Amino acid sequence: MAQTKLGDNTVNTSGNLPPVGATAPDFSLAATDLKDVSLKEYAGKNVILNIFPSIDTRVCAMSVREFNKRATGVKNTVVLSVSKDLPFAHKRFCAAEGIENVVMLSDFRNKSFSNNYGTEMTDGGMAGLHARAIVVIDPSGKVKHTELVPVIGQEPNYDAAIEALG
Structure with missing residues (x-):
């Protein structure tokens, strides 16, 4: 288990992010069209997992906007933004914000993602949601970089995530 902070309170997560150098665990997540998507579908690409509690919070929305801007300039890279929000909320947000x-x-x-990536908060006011984290995966499926953001209300280190791609 790892720890982050929600305000001044320490919050535990359900596990640890996969270590750098490990094969990234697969998962099954719902896309905005409700179809299941797995990591295998992005084999051969760089993948940035932008993990966060809820699209309806300021910092979470900012992280999606920022990665939306930065993703356009990185070849062979996809950013997957992951939360427990319903796909309808994701779709609404992207339509309103022009996220493409x-x-x-x-x-x-x-729970495949929660179990395999260890990001679910197990206590505190947001228990059951994901902590804010970044995982960068190379085209061969190996983890290149991870960051469990130390305080939920802080943005991730975008530069470190992009630099990890080489």
């Missing part, structure tokens, strides 16, 4: 360069995925249906 990020794939929004929901972990509302099963």
Whole structure:
């Protein structure tokens, strides 16, 4: 289990992010059309997992906007933004914001992502939602970079995520 902070309170997660150098665990997440999507579908690409509690919070929305901007300039890369929001909320947000360069995925249906990436908060006011984290995966499926953001209300280190791609 890892820890982050929600305000001044320490919050535990359900596990740990996969270690750098490990094969990234597969998952099944719901896309905005409610179809299941797995990591295998992005084999051969760089993948940035932008993991967050809810699209309806300021910092979460900012992270999706920022990765939407940055994703356009990185070849062979896809950004998968993952939360437990319903796909309808993801679709509404993207339509309202003009988000086109990020794939929004929901972990509302099963626990494969929560279990394999260890990001579910197990206590605190947002228990059951994902902590804010980044995982960068190379085209061979190996983890290149991880970040469990130390405070939920902070943005991730975008530069470190992009630099990890080489």
